[in-house]
Amino acid sequence: MSEGGLAVAEAPPVEEPKKARKFKFTWQVMLYALGGLILLLSFTRVVTGAVDLTSAGAINAAVALAVPIGLAGLGGLWSERAGVVNIGLEGMMILGTWAGAWGAIHFGNPWAGVLAGAIGGALGGLLHALATVTFGVDHIISGVAINILGLGVTQYLSKVTFATMPGGGDAQSPPVPKPGVVSLPWIGDQLKGLEAKQWFLLSDLSGILRGLTTNVSLLTILAILLIPLTYYVLWRTAFGLRLRSCGESPTAAESLGVNVYSYKYVAVVISGALAGLGGAFLSLVAASAYREGQTGGRGFIGLAAMIFGNWRPGGLAGGAVLFGYTDGLQLRRGGESVHALLLVVAILIAAMAVYQLVGQNRTRAALITGIAAIAVFVLFSLTDTIPSEFTSVTPHITTLLVLSLAAQRLRMPAADGVPYRRGQAK
Incomplete structure:
Protein backbone atom coordinates (compact mmCIF):
# COMPACT_ATOMS: atom_id res chain seq x y z
CA MET A 1 0.00 0.00 0.00
CA SER A 2 1.40 3.44 -0.92
CA GLU A 3 0.66 6.86 0.56
CA GLY A 4 2.09 10.00 -1.12
CA GLY A 5 4.42 7.89 -3.26
CA LEU A 6 5.87 6.09 -0.23
CA ALA A 7 5.29 2.44 0.54
CA VAL A 8 3.71 1.90 3.93
CA ALA A 9 3.76 -1.55 5.46
CA GLU A 10 0.50 -2.75 6.88
CA ALA A 11 0.55 -3.36 10.62
CA PRO A 12 -0.08 -6.98 11.59
CA PRO A 13 -3.43 -7.58 13.24
CA VAL A 14 -3.29 -7.38 17.00
CA GLU A 15 -4.34 -10.61 18.65
CA GLU A 16 -6.22 -10.37 21.90
CA PRO A 17 -4.48 -12.19 24.72
CA LYS A 18 -6.07 -15.48 25.55
CA LYS A 19 -7.69 -15.61 28.91
CA ALA A 20 -6.49 -18.37 31.18
CA ARG A 21 -9.15 -20.93 31.80
CA LYS A 22 -10.24 -20.88 35.40
CA PHE A 23 -10.37 -24.28 37.03
CA LYS A 24 -13.75 -24.96 38.65
CA PHE A 25 -14.60 -27.54 41.26
CA THR A 26 -17.75 -29.14 39.88
CA TRP A 27 -19.53 -32.23 41.18
CA GLN A 28 -17.97 -34.26 38.37
CA VAL A 29 -14.49 -33.09 39.30
CA MET A 30 -15.12 -33.87 42.96
CA LEU A 31 -16.31 -37.39 42.11
CA TYR A 32 -13.24 -38.01 39.95
CA ALA A 33 -11.01 -36.71 42.74
CA LEU A 34 -12.73 -38.95 45.29
CA GLY A 35 -12.32 -41.99 43.05
CA GLY A 36 -8.66 -41.18 42.47
CA LEU A 37 -8.08 -40.77 46.21
CA ILE A 38 -9.65 -44.16 46.97
CA LEU A 39 -7.44 -45.76 44.31
CA LEU A 40 -4.39 -44.09 45.84
CA LEU A 41 -5.30 -45.24 49.36
CA SER A 42 -5.88 -48.78 48.09
CA PHE A 43 -2.51 -48.77 46.33
CA THR A 44 -0.79 -47.47 49.46
CA ARG A 45 -2.46 -50.11 51.64
CA VAL A 46 -1.26 -52.89 49.35
CA VAL A 47 2.30 -51.51 49.23
CA THR A 48 2.68 -50.72 52.93
CA GLY A 49 0.35 -53.25 54.55
CA GLN A 330 -3.29 -41.46 64.71
CA LEU A 331 -5.69 -43.02 67.23
CA ARG A 332 -5.59 -46.43 65.50
CA ARG A 333 -2.09 -47.87 65.10
CA GLY A 334 -0.87 -44.29 64.82
CA GLY A 335 2.77 -44.88 63.90
CA GLU A 336 2.10 -47.44 61.15
CA SER A 337 -0.90 -45.70 59.58
CA VAL A 338 0.55 -42.18 59.68
CA HIS A 339 3.81 -43.50 58.22
CA ALA A 340 1.87 -45.03 55.31
CA LEU A 341 0.12 -41.71 54.88
CA LEU A 342 3.51 -40.16 54.06
CA LEU A 343 3.52 -42.10 50.78
CA VAL A 344 0.06 -40.73 49.96
CA VAL A 345 1.25 -37.19 50.72
CA ALA A 346 4.37 -37.63 48.59
CA ILE A 347 2.33 -38.80 45.58
CA LEU A 348 -0.19 -35.97 45.97
CA ILE A 349 2.54 -33.34 46.20
CA ALA A 350 4.25 -34.82 43.13
CA ALA A 351 0.95 -34.65 41.23
CA MET A 352 0.62 -31.01 42.23
CA ALA A 353 4.12 -30.33 40.92
CA VAL A 354 3.20 -31.88 37.56
CA TYR A 355 0.02 -29.77 37.41
CA GLN A 356 1.96 -26.58 38.18
CA LEU A 357 4.47 -27.38 35.44
CA VAL A 358 2.12 -28.60 32.71
CA GLY A 359 -1.20 -26.94 33.52
CA GLN A 360 0.02 -23.61 34.88
CA ASN A 361 3.51 -23.31 33.34
CA ARG A 362 4.96 -22.29 36.71
CA THR A 363 8.41 -23.81 36.55
CA ARG A 364 9.81 -22.37 39.77
CA ALA A 365 6.77 -23.33 41.83
CA ALA A 366 6.78 -26.82 40.27
CA LEU A 367 10.47 -27.21 41.16
CA ILE A 368 9.91 -26.28 44.81
CA THR A 369 6.87 -28.55 45.06
CA GLY A 370 8.79 -31.40 43.42
CA ILE A 371 11.62 -31.04 45.93
CA ALA A 372 9.07 -31.20 48.75
CA ALA A 373 7.60 -34.40 47.25
CA ILE A 374 11.05 -35.98 47.06
CA ALA A 375 11.80 -34.99 50.67
CA VAL A 376 8.57 -36.59 51.93
CA PHE A 377 9.25 -39.75 49.90
CA VAL A 378 12.80 -39.99 51.27
CA LEU A 379 11.43 -39.65 54.80
CA PHE A 380 8.97 -42.45 54.06
CA SER A 381 11.69 -44.68 52.60
CA LEU A 382 14.19 -44.22 55.45
CA THR A 383 11.73 -44.84 58.29
CA ASP A 384 9.48 -47.70 59.33
CA THR A 385 7.17 -45.88 61.71
CA ILE A 386 6.41 -42.45 63.12
CA PRO A 387 7.07 -41.77 66.83
CA SER A 388 3.94 -41.36 68.91
CA GLU A 389 5.04 -37.86 69.92
CA PHE A 390 4.57 -36.79 66.30
CA THR A 391 1.45 -38.78 65.47
CA SER A 392 -0.49 -36.99 68.20
CA VAL A 393 -0.03 -33.67 66.39
CA THR A 394 -0.80 -35.05 62.93
CA PRO A 395 -4.15 -33.18 62.60
CA HIS A 396 -2.46 -29.86 63.44
CA ILE A 397 0.40 -30.47 61.00
CA THR A 398 -2.17 -31.38 58.35
CA THR A 399 -3.98 -28.12 59.07
CA LEU A 400 -0.84 -26.04 58.46
CA LEU A 401 0.13 -28.01 55.35
CA VAL A 402 -3.28 -27.81 53.72
CA LEU A 403 -3.72 -24.11 54.42
CA SER A 404 -0.28 -23.31 53.01
CA LEU A 405 -1.04 -25.24 49.79
CA ALA A 406 -4.58 -23.83 49.42
CA ALA A 407 -3.71 -20.21 50.22
CA GLN A 408 -3.43 -19.14 46.57
CA ARG A 409 -7.05 -19.91 45.68
CA LEU A 410 -8.74 -18.45 48.75
CA ARG A 411 -11.22 -15.61 48.49
CA MET A 412 -12.77 -14.45 51.74
CA PRO A 413 -15.89 -12.21 51.86
CA ALA A 414 -14.85 -8.68 50.93
CA ALA A 415 -16.06 -7.05 54.16
CA ASP A 416 -15.12 -9.91 56.50
CA GLY A 417 -13.81 -8.44 59.74
CA VAL A 418 -14.37 -4.83 58.62
CA PRO A 419 -16.09 -2.69 61.30
CA TYR A 420 -19.49 -1.42 60.14
CA ARG A 421 -21.53 1.55 61.26
CA ARG A 422 -24.92 2.43 59.82
CA GLY A 423 -24.77 5.28 57.33
CA GLN A 424 -21.00 5.10 56.80
CA ALA A 425 -19.56 5.92 53.39
CA LYS A 426 -18.09 3.21 51.17
Whole structure:
Protein backbone atom coordinates (compact mmCIF):
# COMPACT_ATOMS: atom_id res chain seq x y z
CA MET A 1 0.00 0.00 0.00
CA SER A 2 1.40 3.44 -0.92
CA GLU A 3 0.66 6.86 0.56
CA GLY A 4 2.09 10.00 -1.12
CA GLY A 5 4.42 7.89 -3.26
CA LEU A 6 5.87 6.09 -0.23
CA ALA A 7 5.29 2.44 0.54
CA VAL A 8 3.71 1.90 3.93
CA ALA A 9 3.76 -1.55 5.46
CA GLU A 10 0.50 -2.75 6.88
CA ALA A 11 0.55 -3.36 10.62
CA PRO A 12 -0.08 -6.98 11.59
CA PRO A 13 -3.43 -7.58 13.24
CA VAL A 14 -3.29 -7.38 17.00
CA GLU A 15 -4.34 -10.61 18.65
CA GLU A 16 -6.22 -10.37 21.90
CA PRO A 17 -4.48 -12.19 24.72
CA LYS A 18 -6.07 -15.48 25.55
CA LYS A 19 -7.69 -15.61 28.91
CA ALA A 20 -6.49 -18.37 31.18
CA ARG A 21 -9.15 -20.93 31.80
CA LYS A 22 -10.24 -20.88 35.40
CA PHE A 23 -10.37 -24.28 37.03
CA LYS A 24 -13.75 -24.96 38.65
CA PHE A 25 -14.60 -27.54 41.26
CA THR A 26 -17.75 -29.14 39.88
CA TRP A 27 -19.53 -32.23 41.18
CA GLN A 28 -17.97 -34.26 38.37
CA VAL A 29 -14.49 -33.09 39.30
CA MET A 30 -15.12 -33.87 42.96
CA LEU A 31 -16.31 -37.39 42.11
CA TYR A 32 -13.24 -38.01 39.95
CA ALA A 33 -11.01 -36.71 42.74
CA LEU A 34 -12.73 -38.95 45.29
CA GLY A 35 -12.32 -41.99 43.05
CA GLY A 36 -8.66 -41.18 42.47
CA LEU A 37 -8.08 -40.77 46.21
CA ILE A 38 -9.65 -44.16 46.97
CA LEU A 39 -7.44 -45.76 44.31
CA LEU A 40 -4.39 -44.09 45.84
CA LEU A 41 -5.30 -45.24 49.36
CA SER A 42 -5.88 -48.78 48.09
CA PHE A 43 -2.51 -48.77 46.33
CA THR A 44 -0.79 -47.47 49.46
CA ARG A 45 -2.46 -50.11 51.64
CA VAL A 46 -1.26 -52.89 49.35
CA VAL A 47 2.30 -51.51 49.23
CA THR A 48 2.68 -50.72 52.93
CA GLY A 49 0.35 -53.25 54.55
CA ALA A 50 -1.30 -50.51 56.64
CA VAL A 51 -4.79 -52.02 56.65
CA ASP A 52 -6.26 -49.21 58.74
CA LEU A 53 -6.04 -46.75 55.86
CA THR A 54 -9.40 -47.94 54.54
CA SER A 55 -10.70 -50.16 57.34
CA ALA A 56 -14.28 -49.80 58.55
CA GLY A 57 -13.07 -48.86 62.03
CA ALA A 58 -10.85 -46.06 60.75
CA ILE A 59 -13.57 -44.65 58.49
CA ASN A 60 -16.14 -44.80 61.29
CA ALA A 61 -13.73 -43.02 63.63
CA ALA A 62 -12.89 -40.45 60.95
CA VAL A 63 -16.55 -39.56 60.47
CA ALA A 64 -17.08 -39.22 64.23
CA LEU A 65 -14.01 -37.01 64.56
CA ALA A 66 -14.94 -34.93 61.52
CA VAL A 67 -18.41 -34.02 62.81
CA PRO A 68 -17.40 -31.56 65.59
CA ILE A 69 -14.79 -30.00 63.29
CA GLY A 70 -17.36 -29.65 60.52
CA LEU A 71 -19.97 -28.13 62.84
CA ALA A 72 -17.46 -25.60 64.14
CA GLY A 73 -16.44 -24.76 60.58
CA LEU A 74 -20.09 -24.45 59.57
CA GLY A 75 -20.56 -22.01 62.42
CA GLY A 76 -17.60 -19.98 61.22
CA LEU A 77 -19.07 -20.00 57.69
CA TRP A 78 -22.35 -18.43 58.85
CA SER A 79 -20.58 -15.74 60.83
CA GLU A 80 -17.96 -14.78 58.27
CA ARG A 81 -20.40 -14.78 55.37
CA ALA A 82 -22.12 -11.97 57.28
CA GLY A 83 -18.80 -10.15 57.74
CA VAL A 84 -17.99 -11.09 61.36
CA VAL A 85 -14.74 -12.96 62.02
CA ASN A 86 -15.37 -15.61 64.67
CA ILE A 87 -12.26 -17.07 66.25
CA GLY A 88 -14.33 -17.57 69.41
CA LEU A 89 -15.58 -20.89 68.02
CA GLU A 90 -13.39 -22.79 70.46
CA GLY A 91 -14.97 -21.03 73.45
CA MET A 92 -18.47 -21.59 72.05
CA MET A 93 -17.67 -25.29 71.61
CA ILE A 94 -16.49 -25.45 75.22
CA LEU A 95 -19.78 -23.95 76.37
CA GLY A 96 -21.57 -26.53 74.20
CA THR A 97 -19.71 -29.48 75.73
CA TRP A 98 -20.65 -28.46 79.26
CA ALA A 99 -24.22 -27.45 78.45
CA GLY A 100 -24.79 -30.62 76.43
CA ALA A 101 -23.71 -32.87 79.30
CA TRP A 102 -25.66 -30.83 81.87
CA GLY A 103 -28.84 -30.87 79.79
CA ALA A 104 -28.66 -34.61 79.15
CA ILE A 105 -28.11 -35.37 82.84
CA HIS A 106 -30.62 -32.86 84.19
CA PHE A 107 -33.46 -33.90 81.89
CA GLY A 108 -32.40 -37.53 81.47
CA ASN A 109 -32.62 -37.24 77.68
CA PRO A 110 -29.68 -36.96 75.25
CA TRP A 111 -31.66 -34.78 72.84
CA ALA A 112 -32.29 -32.30 75.63
CA GLY A 113 -28.52 -32.23 75.95
CA VAL A 114 -28.18 -31.58 72.21
CA LEU A 115 -30.58 -28.64 72.49
CA ALA A 116 -28.84 -27.34 75.61
CA GLY A 117 -25.45 -27.54 73.86
CA ALA A 118 -26.76 -25.50 70.94
CA ILE A 119 -28.20 -22.91 73.34
CA GLY A 120 -24.93 -22.72 75.26
CA GLY A 121 -22.98 -22.03 72.07
CA ALA A 122 -25.65 -19.56 70.90
CA LEU A 123 -25.20 -17.56 74.12
CA GLY A 124 -21.49 -17.30 73.32
CA GLY A 125 -22.41 -16.18 69.80
CA LEU A 126 -24.83 -13.59 71.17
CA LEU A 127 -22.08 -12.17 73.37
CA HIS A 128 -19.72 -12.02 70.38
CA ALA A 129 -22.38 -10.26 68.29
CA LEU A 130 -23.08 -7.78 71.08
CA ALA A 131 -19.40 -6.91 71.34
CA THR A 132 -18.59 -6.72 67.62
CA VAL A 133 -21.81 -5.55 65.98
CA THR A 134 -23.25 -3.24 68.61
CA PHE A 135 -20.17 -1.91 70.39
CA GLY A 136 -17.69 -2.22 67.53
CA VAL A 137 -15.09 -4.23 69.45
CA ASP A 138 -12.32 -5.70 67.29
CA HIS A 139 -13.47 -9.15 66.13
CA ILE A 140 -10.22 -10.88 67.06
CA ILE A 141 -10.12 -9.40 70.55
CA SER A 142 -13.74 -10.38 71.18
CA GLY A 143 -13.12 -13.93 69.93
CA VAL A 144 -10.07 -14.39 72.16
CA ALA A 145 -12.04 -13.08 75.13
CA ILE A 146 -14.85 -15.58 74.48
CA ASN A 147 -12.34 -18.45 74.29
CA ILE A 148 -10.97 -17.47 77.69
CA LEU A 149 -14.43 -16.82 79.11
CA GLY A 150 -15.80 -20.15 77.91
CA LEU A 151 -13.01 -22.05 79.66
CA GLY A 152 -13.37 -20.11 82.90
CA VAL A 153 -17.18 -20.29 83.03
CA THR A 154 -17.27 -24.05 82.46
CA GLN A 155 -14.61 -24.64 85.11
CA TYR A 156 -16.70 -22.72 87.63
CA LEU A 157 -19.97 -24.38 86.63
CA SER A 158 -18.40 -27.86 86.86
CA LYS A 159 -17.34 -27.19 90.44
CA VAL A 160 -20.80 -26.07 91.52
CA THR A 161 -22.77 -28.74 89.64
CA PHE A 162 -20.90 -31.86 88.54
CA ALA A 163 -18.65 -32.00 91.60
CA THR A 164 -21.69 -32.58 93.83
CA MET A 165 -23.09 -35.41 91.67
CA PRO A 166 -22.21 -39.09 92.11
CA GLY A 167 -19.52 -40.02 89.62
CA GLY A 168 -18.75 -36.38 88.81
CA GLY A 169 -15.87 -34.12 89.69
CA ASP A 170 -14.40 -30.66 89.40
CA ALA A 171 -13.32 -31.31 85.81
CA GLN A 172 -15.81 -33.90 84.58
CA SER A 173 -19.46 -34.87 84.65
CA PRO A 174 -21.11 -38.16 85.56
CA PRO A 175 -21.84 -40.50 82.62
CA VAL A 176 -24.38 -39.03 80.22
CA PRO A 177 -27.16 -40.71 78.19
CA LYS A 178 -26.13 -41.03 74.56
CA PRO A 179 -28.18 -40.54 71.37
CA GLY A 180 -29.04 -43.71 69.49
CA VAL A 181 -27.08 -45.20 66.61
CA VAL A 182 -28.24 -46.76 63.36
CA SER A 183 -26.69 -49.44 61.18
CA LEU A 184 -27.48 -51.22 57.94
CA PRO A 185 -26.65 -54.79 58.98
CA TRP A 186 -27.75 -56.32 55.68
CA ILE A 187 -24.98 -54.22 54.07
CA GLY A 188 -22.38 -54.55 56.82
CA ASP A 189 -22.61 -58.32 57.11
CA GLN A 190 -22.15 -58.76 53.36
CA LEU A 191 -19.17 -56.42 53.21
CA LYS A 192 -17.35 -57.66 56.32
CA GLY A 193 -16.07 -60.81 54.67
CA LEU A 194 -15.04 -58.98 51.51
CA GLU A 195 -13.10 -56.42 53.53
CA ALA A 196 -11.21 -59.18 55.36
CA LYS A 197 -9.87 -60.65 52.08
CA GLN A 198 -7.67 -57.56 51.58
CA TRP A 199 -8.21 -57.46 47.81
CA PHE A 200 -7.14 -54.41 45.88
CA LEU A 201 -9.87 -51.75 45.69
CA LEU A 202 -12.80 -54.12 46.38
CA SER A 203 -11.82 -54.65 50.00
CA ASP A 204 -11.12 -50.95 50.40
CA LEU A 205 -14.52 -49.97 49.03
CA SER A 206 -16.11 -52.54 51.35
CA GLY A 207 -14.30 -51.10 54.37
CA ILE A 208 -15.30 -47.55 53.49
CA LEU A 209 -18.96 -48.44 52.90
CA ARG A 210 -19.10 -50.53 56.07
CA GLY A 211 -17.59 -47.70 58.09
CA LEU A 212 -20.19 -45.28 56.74
CA THR A 213 -23.18 -47.56 57.44
CA THR A 214 -22.32 -49.16 60.80
CA ASN A 215 -23.02 -47.68 64.24
CA VAL A 216 -23.64 -44.16 62.93
CA SER A 217 -24.99 -41.77 65.56
CA LEU A 218 -28.27 -40.01 64.83
CA LEU A 219 -26.53 -36.75 65.74
CA THR A 220 -23.97 -37.49 63.01
CA ILE A 221 -26.76 -37.80 60.47
CA LEU A 222 -28.23 -34.49 61.68
CA ALA A 223 -24.83 -32.80 61.34
CA ILE A 224 -24.39 -34.11 57.79
CA LEU A 225 -27.84 -32.83 56.80
CA LEU A 226 -26.93 -29.36 58.06
CA ILE A 227 -24.35 -28.99 55.26
CA PRO A 228 -26.77 -29.08 52.28
CA LEU A 229 -29.29 -27.15 54.39
CA THR A 230 -26.73 -24.38 54.91
CA TYR A 231 -25.96 -24.30 51.20
CA TYR A 232 -29.66 -24.05 50.33
CA VAL A 233 -30.39 -21.30 52.85
CA LEU A 234 -27.35 -19.14 52.09
CA TRP A 235 -27.19 -19.61 48.29
CA ARG A 236 -30.74 -20.37 47.22
CA THR A 237 -32.95 -18.07 49.31
CA ALA A 238 -33.49 -14.31 49.51
CA PHE A 239 -32.59 -14.45 53.20
CA GLY A 240 -29.21 -16.00 52.36
CA LEU A 241 -28.54 -13.44 49.63
CA ARG A 242 -29.17 -10.59 52.06
CA LEU A 243 -27.01 -12.19 54.73
CA ARG A 244 -24.10 -12.73 52.32
CA SER A 245 -24.44 -9.17 51.04
CA CYS A 246 -23.70 -8.00 54.59
CA GLY A 247 -20.34 -9.75 54.33
CA GLU A 248 -19.54 -8.46 50.85
CA SER A 249 -20.75 -4.85 50.94
CA PRO A 250 -22.82 -3.88 53.99
CA THR A 251 -23.13 -0.28 52.79
CA ALA A 252 -24.69 -1.41 49.50
CA ALA A 253 -26.93 -3.83 51.38
CA GLU A 254 -28.06 -1.00 53.64
CA SER A 255 -28.89 1.18 50.65
CA LEU A 256 -31.22 -1.57 49.42
CA GLY A 257 -33.11 -1.71 52.70
CA VAL A 258 -31.30 -4.61 54.40
CA ASN A 259 -31.08 -4.31 58.19
CA VAL A 260 -27.38 -5.15 58.37
CA TYR A 261 -27.24 -5.25 62.17
CA SER A 262 -30.08 -7.76 62.43
CA TYR A 263 -28.58 -10.08 59.82
CA LYS A 264 -25.17 -9.98 61.49
CA TYR A 265 -26.78 -10.82 64.84
CA VAL A 266 -28.70 -13.74 63.37
CA ALA A 267 -25.61 -15.08 61.60
CA VAL A 268 -23.35 -14.91 64.67
CA VAL A 269 -25.93 -16.46 66.99
CA ILE A 270 -26.46 -19.33 64.52
CA SER A 271 -22.68 -19.61 64.30
CA GLY A 272 -22.47 -20.06 68.06
CA ALA A 273 -25.34 -22.57 68.08
CA LEU A 274 -23.59 -24.73 65.47
CA ALA A 275 -20.30 -24.60 67.37
CA GLY A 276 -22.17 -25.50 70.57
CA LEU A 277 -23.77 -28.41 68.73
CA GLY A 278 -20.28 -29.60 67.85
CA GLY A 279 -19.32 -29.34 71.51
CA ALA A 280 -22.40 -31.32 72.55
CA PHE A 281 -21.37 -34.02 70.07
CA LEU A 282 -18.03 -34.35 71.88
CA SER A 283 -19.58 -34.88 75.31
CA LEU A 284 -22.61 -36.94 74.23
CA VAL A 285 -21.35 -39.05 71.31
CA ALA A 286 -17.56 -39.00 71.04
CA ALA A 287 -17.24 -39.60 74.81
CA SER A 288 -19.52 -40.79 77.58
CA ALA A 289 -19.20 -37.66 79.74
CA TYR A 290 -18.05 -34.04 79.79
CA ARG A 291 -14.35 -33.57 80.54
CA GLU A 292 -12.36 -30.38 80.83
CA GLY A 293 -10.25 -29.73 77.71
CA GLN A 294 -12.50 -31.98 75.64
CA THR A 295 -12.51 -29.74 72.56
CA GLY A 296 -8.73 -30.04 72.10
CA GLY A 297 -8.51 -27.08 69.73
CA ARG A 298 -11.19 -28.40 67.37
CA GLY A 299 -12.76 -24.97 67.17
CA PHE A 300 -9.57 -23.64 65.61
CA ILE A 301 -9.28 -26.66 63.31
CA GLY A 302 -12.89 -26.05 62.26
CA LEU A 303 -11.94 -22.48 61.39
CA ALA A 304 -9.07 -23.86 59.31
CA ALA A 305 -11.47 -26.27 57.57
CA MET A 306 -13.71 -23.34 56.69
CA ILE A 307 -10.77 -21.42 55.19
CA PHE A 308 -9.59 -24.53 53.33
CA GLY A 309 -13.11 -24.87 51.91
CA ASN A 310 -12.93 -21.27 50.63
CA TRP A 311 -15.93 -20.23 52.72
CA ARG A 312 -18.18 -22.78 50.98
CA PRO A 313 -20.09 -25.67 52.63
CA GLY A 314 -18.84 -28.39 50.26
CA GLY A 315 -15.18 -27.48 50.60
CA LEU A 316 -15.62 -27.10 54.34
CA ALA A 317 -17.00 -30.63 54.57
CA GLY A 318 -14.02 -31.95 52.63
CA GLY A 319 -11.62 -30.16 54.96
CA ALA A 320 -13.40 -31.53 58.04
CA VAL A 321 -13.22 -35.09 56.68
CA LEU A 322 -9.51 -34.63 55.92
CA PHE A 323 -8.70 -33.45 59.43
CA GLY A 324 -10.98 -36.06 61.00
CA TYR A 325 -9.34 -38.80 58.92
CA THR A 326 -5.81 -37.89 60.00
CA ASP A 327 -6.99 -37.64 63.60
CA GLY A 328 -8.63 -41.06 63.36
CA LEU A 329 -5.50 -42.67 61.91
CA GLN A 330 -3.29 -41.46 64.71
CA LEU A 331 -5.69 -43.02 67.23
CA ARG A 332 -5.59 -46.43 65.50
CA ARG A 333 -2.09 -47.87 65.10
CA GLY A 334 -0.87 -44.29 64.82
CA GLY A 335 2.77 -44.88 63.90
CA GLU A 336 2.10 -47.44 61.15
CA SER A 337 -0.90 -45.70 59.58
CA VAL A 338 0.55 -42.18 59.68
CA HIS A 339 3.81 -43.50 58.22
CA ALA A 340 1.87 -45.03 55.31
CA LEU A 341 0.12 -41.71 54.88
CA LEU A 342 3.51 -40.16 54.06
CA LEU A 343 3.52 -42.10 50.78
CA VAL A 344 0.06 -40.73 49.96
CA VAL A 345 1.25 -37.19 50.72
CA ALA A 346 4.37 -37.63 48.59
CA ILE A 347 2.33 -38.80 45.58
CA LEU A 348 -0.19 -35.97 45.97
CA ILE A 349 2.54 -33.34 46.20
CA ALA A 350 4.25 -34.82 43.13
CA ALA A 351 0.95 -34.65 41.23
CA MET A 352 0.62 -31.01 42.23
CA ALA A 353 4.12 -30.33 40.92
CA VAL A 354 3.20 -31.88 37.56
CA TYR A 355 0.02 -29.77 37.41
CA GLN A 356 1.96 -26.58 38.18
CA LEU A 357 4.47 -27.38 35.44
CA VAL A 358 2.12 -28.60 32.71
CA GLY A 359 -1.20 -26.94 33.52
CA GLN A 360 0.02 -23.61 34.88
CA ASN A 361 3.51 -23.31 33.34
CA ARG A 362 4.96 -22.29 36.71
CA THR A 363 8.41 -23.81 36.55
CA ARG A 364 9.81 -22.37 39.77
CA ALA A 365 6.77 -23.33 41.83
CA ALA A 366 6.78 -26.82 40.27
CA LEU A 367 10.47 -27.21 41.16
CA ILE A 368 9.91 -26.28 44.81
CA THR A 369 6.87 -28.55 45.06
CA GLY A 370 8.79 -31.40 43.42
CA ILE A 371 11.62 -31.04 45.93
CA ALA A 372 9.07 -31.20 48.75
CA ALA A 373 7.60 -34.40 47.25
CA ILE A 374 11.05 -35.98 47.06
CA ALA A 375 11.80 -34.99 50.67
CA VAL A 376 8.57 -36.59 51.93
CA PHE A 377 9.25 -39.75 49.90
CA VAL A 378 12.80 -39.99 51.27
CA LEU A 379 11.43 -39.65 54.80
CA PHE A 380 8.97 -42.45 54.06
CA SER A 381 11.69 -44.68 52.60
CA LEU A 382 14.19 -44.22 55.45
CA THR A 383 11.73 -44.84 58.29
CA ASP A 384 9.48 -47.70 59.33
CA THR A 385 7.17 -45.88 61.71
CA ILE A 386 6.41 -42.45 63.12
CA PRO A 387 7.07 -41.77 66.83
CA SER A 388 3.94 -41.36 68.91
CA GLU A 389 5.04 -37.86 69.92
CA PHE A 390 4.57 -36.79 66.30
CA THR A 391 1.45 -38.78 65.47
CA SER A 392 -0.49 -36.99 68.20
CA VAL A 393 -0.03 -33.67 66.39
CA THR A 394 -0.80 -35.05 62.93
CA PRO A 395 -4.15 -33.18 62.60
CA HIS A 396 -2.46 -29.86 63.44
CA ILE A 397 0.40 -30.47 61.00
CA THR A 398 -2.17 -31.38 58.35
CA THR A 399 -3.98 -28.12 59.07
CA LEU A 400 -0.84 -26.04 58.46
CA LEU A 401 0.13 -28.01 55.35
CA VAL A 402 -3.28 -27.81 53.72
CA LEU A 403 -3.72 -24.11 54.42
CA SER A 404 -0.28 -23.31 53.01
CA LEU A 405 -1.04 -25.24 49.79
CA ALA A 406 -4.58 -23.83 49.42
CA ALA A 407 -3.71 -20.21 50.22
CA GLN A 408 -3.43 -19.14 46.57
CA ARG A 409 -7.05 -19.91 45.68
CA LEU A 410 -8.74 -18.45 48.75
CA ARG A 411 -11.22 -15.61 48.49
CA MET A 412 -12.77 -14.45 51.74
CA PRO A 413 -15.89 -12.21 51.86
CA ALA A 414 -14.85 -8.68 50.93
CA ALA A 415 -16.06 -7.05 54.16
CA ASP A 416 -15.12 -9.91 56.50
CA GLY A 417 -13.81 -8.44 59.74
CA VAL A 418 -14.37 -4.83 58.62
CA PRO A 419 -16.09 -2.69 61.30
CA TYR A 420 -19.49 -1.42 60.14
CA ARG A 421 -21.53 1.55 61.26
CA ARG A 422 -24.92 2.43 59.82
CA GLY A 423 -24.77 5.28 57.33
CA GLN A 424 -21.00 5.10 56.80
CA ALA A 425 -19.56 5.92 53.39
CA LYS A 426 -18.09 3.21 51.17
